[in-house]
Amino acid sequence: MVSLDKAIIARYDHEGVHFELFVDPDMAYLYKTGQKPDLSNILVIEEVFEDAKKGERHTEQAIKKAFQTTDIMKILEIMLKKGEVPLTTEQRKRLLEEKEKKIVAILARECVDPRTGAPHPPQRIEKALLEAKVHIDPFKNADAQIDDVLKSLRLILPLKFEKVKIAVRIPAEHAPKAFGTLKEFHVTQEEWQSNGSLIAVVEMPAGMQGDFYNRINKVTGGTVETKVVK
Numbered sequence: 001m002v003s004l005d006k007a008i009i010a011r012y013d014h015e016g017v018h019f020e021l022f023v024d025p026d027m028a029y030l031y032k033t034g035q036k037p038d039l040s041n042i043l044v045i046e047e048v049f050e051d052a053k054k055g056e057r058h059t060e061q062a063i064k065k066a067f068q069t070t071d072i073m074k075i076l077e078i079m080l081k082k083g084e085v086p087l088t089t090e091q092r093k094r095l096l097e098e099k100e101k102k103i104v105a106i107l108a109r110e111c112v113d114p115r116t117g118a119p120h121p122p123q124r125i126e127k128a129l130l131e132a133k134v135h136i137d138p139f140k141n142a143d144a145q146i147d148d149v150l151k152s153l154r155l156i157l158p159l160k161f162e163k164v165k166i167a168v169r170i171p172a173e174h175a176p177k178a179f180g181t182l183k184e185f186h187v188t189q190e191e192w193q194s195n196g197s198l199i200a201v202v203e204m205p206a207g208m209q210g211d212f213y214n215r216i217n218k219v220t221g222g223t224v225e226t227k228v229v230k
Contacts, residue, residue, distance in 0.1 A: 012083030172196030
């Protein structure tokens with residue numbers, strides 16, 4: 001656990017009353033980002049403050065009224081989930097980088113260049129994000145930011161969300177194992193033949209075609225037949 005001088009202050013307001021706790025910045029960050037499942041080693045001082053820097057503690061009555069408990073760990077859980085926990089500069093940078101990677105992965109997987117029908121490489125998308133000076137919120141869900149990111153990104157990089165349907169014919173000797181791979185995508189049709197072979201139609205974001213072909217060819221030893229369904 002960190003020393004008091006390296007702790008940060010978690011803040012929470014309830015019905016106009018302010019509450020503060022001293023917490024470990026790294027442990028609190030891991031908990032807030034889902035990398036730490038429990039509350040151990042987060043709290044630095046087992047006291048609830050009105051003003052932590054001044055050392056002004058809350059009364060037990062005020063604490064119980066706001067949290068319906070005086071259990072410090074339950075109070076910590078509420079404050080971490082509903083309150084404000086400031087990030088260090090390094091944490092903010094790390095979180096921003098992680099969120100950018102998730103957004104790039106979504107765009108590379110689900111978008112194509114409308115001029116060619118081919119997906120953009122992640123490196124090209126990363127460069128375009130930088131050139132367009134796209135704002136990414138480190139705290140907001142990646143999927144929820146896609147529309148706003150696209151508005152800025154399309155000014156310099158043509159992007160189009162597109163799904164594709166691919167028909168496949170798989171020989172009997174590979175069909176059972178290959179079907180497991182197909183189910184990792186979206187199977188819209190399947191028809192098992194009397195000889196044990198499989199005919200199916202799979203739908204996916206257009207940007208995933210390359211990954212799909214690589215995986216289905218590997219599992220069938222290159223014996224699969226494929227055709228894009230228009």
